[in-house]
Amino acid sequence: MIKKILTTVLLVMVCNFILWQNILQLKNGRFWLVLVLSLLFYLAFSVLPERFSVRDLKYMTLRMKVLYGGCELLTAFGYGFMIELVFYVILLIVGNLPWRLLLANALVFLVLFLLLEMQGIFRLLLLSKQIKVGKKLMVMFFWWIPIFNIYIIRKVTRIARIECEVESHIAQMDAARAENQVCQTKYPILMVHGVFFRDWQYFNYWGRIPKELIKNGANVYYGKQESALAVKESAKELSAQIEQILEETGAPKLNIIAHSKGGLDSRYAISMYGMHEKVASLTTINTPHYGCKWADILLGKLPLSVVKKVAKTYNKMFKKLGDAHPDFIGAVEDLTEERALVFNQEVMDMPGVLYQSVMSKMNSPKSAGFPLSLTYRIINMLQKVENDGLVPITSAKWGEYLGDVVVSGRRGISHGDMIDLFRENIAGFEVRNFYVDLIKDLKSKGY
Template sequence: MRKILTTSFLVVVCNFILWNHLLQPKKSVLIVCLIFGVLVYFAFSILPERFSERNLKYMTLRMKALYGGCELLTVFGYGFMLEVVLYVILFFVGKISWKVLVGNFLVFLVLFLFLEIQGVIRLLLLSKQIKIGRKLILMLFWWIPLFNIYFIRKITRVARVECEVESHIAQMDAARVENHICQTKYPILMVHGVFFRDWQFFNYWGRIPKELVKNGAHVYYGKQESALAIEESGKELSIQIDQILAETGAEKLNIIAHSKGGLDSRYAISQLKMYPKVASLTTINTPHLGCKWADILLKKLPPGIVNQVAKTYNRMFKRLGDSHPDFMGAVCDLTEARMVSFNQEVENQPEVLYQSVMSKMNSPKSAGFPLNLTYRIINRLQKEENDGLVPITSGKWGDYLGDVSVRGRRGISHGDMIDLFRENIDGFEVRNFYVDLIKDLKNKGY
């Protein structure tokens, strides 16, 4: 209701030439109305979020400004449509000079375009959920009539959802912050998967660690190199485990490992005798039974191409800080054949809690390249539900905590489980998923 009143009032203010021509009020009345209208107009253009009915208590300054951008663009869209209706009516009435109508419309257009430009700038600068492609379209075509209203309506919806999600997270944090629900008995070691690093340039785990720390968790990272054979990554992890325990004085730690990181962790626990120092291992989308697509690619692709890709990768990641990256060692350890021997050698240890989680994509459109391609390969070869890289059956190890998915075509991909693209997914809040995961470890005494 407040939005309707605000839009209607601003339309009236921006048509002051027309109303002055029709009503011809006294100068004193006109001046008072103009001053009041100008004040409200600039108040709305500067702090549009204050005119909404939304509770702003749990919004950060960025979210308030972004929500204000949504309000500016919404009022622009509805106001422009009201103006069109008004001019259609005036066209049929036909008693007003065209000079008055043109002059009035130009003033209205300038004032409302000022609101639109402000809203566009806010969304371009402040939204993290509107994708770059859409931002480019908005930046280039915001001025095109009708198209801009249609397109702005679509991306404004994305920005509003972003504000709602962040506000909801902040509200939940405020309610649970005193309970330290993620303050486990043992510190948390988060272990990354293959082809990524977790401690330099880019946080592998997205917004997840910050949320865990807010709720009391003590978070550390695996810091193993981006691509190595499981044995080598396991050695790096064992060194990191000893360093964390020495630093914290803790007896043990809990490991949360994604993808190949789960295999690296299992190797360190069993083969490198880390099991007295590890309380639990929770694997996220880990290929415990291997990835058939890895076998196929290694067999089908010409050796020259595979070797060139490996050399390029190793050279690039050396420049990024890895001392001895091994692309082929990492990929070969993900095959089904290698996992058969691995699982025979690397047995679960009774002192450690093993549990696992898997997600699944619902269609190739759940993710971009290369996951949309590997999703199709797994579906064709194994006819199994998968996350774009790992079949669900391959991801089950120890106590299985269940499949993670959402309704519709979106699904949850391999990358979504580590907040790779920092994307808010309808029906799945990745930060709360990990908060619940750590909370459960705490409740189990870990």
């Protein structure tokens, strides 16, 4: 903090060079020496502000260093501007300097400090992945409004600084566990996506998670089943993918990590298509093993014509994205509580396969945007049970239950947060480390 204060004070002094030159009556050699040193300091701070920080930059990527530098620029701008205001108030009260000198000095200071602010803003807008589009637009259009700009810039600077902290912490942990390859399990990892998404084209369903697992030694593959099919059809595609992976790797079995409906697809493949001999473990994430009440409502309360129209639109769109025969209604029907009851009677757990599950919960409707905020309320109203916006906690427990994923405050962890859908850093929950720990545990169990 002392270093930051001293740096900011020195920066303010440098930007008040006209005033100091007049007060100290610098001439000839001394004038040019001080001017050159002042310019060098200003340029050094402007280009490499992170170097003036007390923070260890060792584990930051170039993007993070530049972003962190943007935070330093904006912090210096904010505090420096306040110091300058106090300084000018004192000058006006006790000083007798010419107003032309004070005005010229103020204009030079303002230009130099606004250049720092603009550079800091550009760094945050271009490099931060955690600042939402809405906040970026607010900064772009309202950065010039006094008072409000301090509020919004302070807010986005905090977000960007936390982003740098989280990413450098992850990098530091990766460096510490690099030699151990903590995610190098005995069997390959198959990650199976849920309904209404695809996991291998255009957009990675699992966010930043696979890259982190691979970095720590995991051998990762994807389910590649279509986005929306009845469970038995998805399970058929999944079984073919399992066969292909084992043939490609030469491994006798694999471990499945499945999210949402992907857990039901996996259970069906294991029990009904003979994959029990080729799957060592199944870990389900927020899977509705006992169904979802909202699915019953969607199919039971809405007019059939509306359901069919939604299904037709969905199927048409995902055909264009590559699905051969998407089936919206078939997928949703298999998520109802009625179907879940029949499913659990027919699809029995197989000996020799480790079944385990985990579940998260939202703490309020504000934990997620629409439609999860709405379905969270519906589940609360109908069942009065904690949920992730789609699945009640009571529906997700299967096999060995590994516990609830929770955080304090109103944020909570939604259905989408568990797969890093929005690539968002959530206070109290680092999703990449969560999956690293999950795979580490499989490795320790001999899988």
